[in-house]
Amino acid sequence: MFSMEQLTDVLSAVSHPTRRAIIRRLANGPARFSDIAEPFDLALNAVTKHLKFLERAGLIEREKRGREVLISLRPEALRLVADWVHEYERFWNEKLDEFEGYFKQQKRSKK
Amino acid sequence: MNNIKTIEVTIERRIPASPVEVFDAWLNPKIPGTPWNMAEKLLLNPTVDGFFYWAVRGTPHYGRFTAVERPGRIQHTWMSPNTSGLESTVNVTFKGKGKDTVMTLVHSGLPDTDGGRSHEKGWNYFLDMFPAQFLDASRTSK
Numbered sequence: 460m461f462s463m464e465q466l467t468d469v470l471s472a473v474s475h476p477t478r479r480a481i482i483r484r485l486a487n488g489p490a491r492f493s494d495i496a497e498p499f500d501l502a503l504n505a506v507t508k509h510l511k512f513l514e515r516a517g518l519i520e521r522e523k524r525g526r527e528v529l530i531s532l533r534p535e536a537l538r539l540v541a542d543w544v545h546e547y548e549r550f551w552n553e554k555l556d557e558f559e560g561y562f563k564q565q566k567r568s569k570k
Numbered sequence: 571m572n573n574i575k576t577i578e579v580t581i582e583r584r585i586p587a588s589p590v591e592v593f594d595a596w597l598n599p600k601i602p603g604t605p606w607n608m609a610e611k612l613l614l615n616p617t618v619d620g621f622f623y624w625a626v627r628g629t630p631h632y633g634r635f636t637a638v639e640r641p642g643r644i645q646h647t648w649m650s651p652n653t654s655g656l657e658s659t660v661n662v663t664f665k666g667k668g669k670d671t672v673m674t675l676v677h678s679g680l681p682d683t684d685g686g687r688s689h690e691k692g693w694n695y696f697l698d699m700f701p702a703q704f705l706d707a708s709r710t711s712k
Binding site: 547548556557558559562563 | 579581583584585586587591592595596601602603604605652673675677680
C-alpha cells in the first residue's frame with residue numbers, strides 16, 4: 460500500500476518537465492544512464508539528481524545486469540498519482556508547461 | 571449545490587521574463603499556453619467586471635474578471651461543464667525573482683466529484699504522454 464508521503468513524493472517527482480521526459484523515455488523500456496542523459500542539455504550530476512528524485516518516489520528502479528546497470532520504470536506508483544490528478548490540475552499543468560516553453564524559446568532565440 | 575465539496579488546484583512556474591512581460595503575455599490569446607490560445611471562439615475583455623467566453627471542441631467556458639492589477643495579479647471566475655454549475659475562481663499572481671517571474675495559478679472552488687477527480691481522466695493525463703506499451707504494462711500490474 461502507498462502512503463500519503465509516497466503520494467507527495469510521486470506528485471513532486473512528476474511536477475518537473477525533465478523528470479516527466481525521463482519517465483516518457485523509460486516507458487519505452489529499461490535504459491542505461493548514458494541513454495537517459497543523452498537527449499538532455501544538462502550536466503550529468505543534474506540528471507543523477509533527477510533520477511534519485513524518481514527513485515525516492517518509487518517511480519524507477521535500478522537493476523544490475525552484468526557490467527551494466529539498467530534503469531526501468533515502475534508504473535505502479537503512477538497509478539497512485541493518476542487517482543489524484545484532478546482534471547484541472549492536468550489542464551493547467553499542460554497550459555503552463557506550454558506557456559513556460561514559449562518564454563524559454565523566446566529567450567533562446569534572443570541569444 | 572452547497573453540499574458539493576470543493577478543492578483547490580495550485581500550479582507554480584518560474585518564467586524567464588519580467589512580471590510585466592509575463593502578465594501581458596497571459597492576456598494575449600496569440601501566446602501558446604494561455605487558456606485563450608486554443609479557443610475556436612473567443613470573447614475576451616480583461617478589465618474588472620469584463621467577461622470572457624471561449625469554446626474548444628464545443629465546450630463553453632465563461633467567466634468575469636474580478637481583479638486585473640498589472641503586473642501583479644489577475645483574478646477571474648470560471649464556469650464550464652466541468653465545474654458542475656459552481657462558479658470557480660482562478661487567481662494568477664506574478665512575482666519578480668531576479669530576472670524571472672514566479673507565476674502561481676490557484677484554481678479554487680472546483681467540485682471534488684467523480685467527474686472532476688476521475689481515475690479515467692487522471693489516466694488520460696498519462697496516456698497523452700506515454701506510448702501504448704506503458705498502458706499495457708500498467709494494466710497487467712493491476
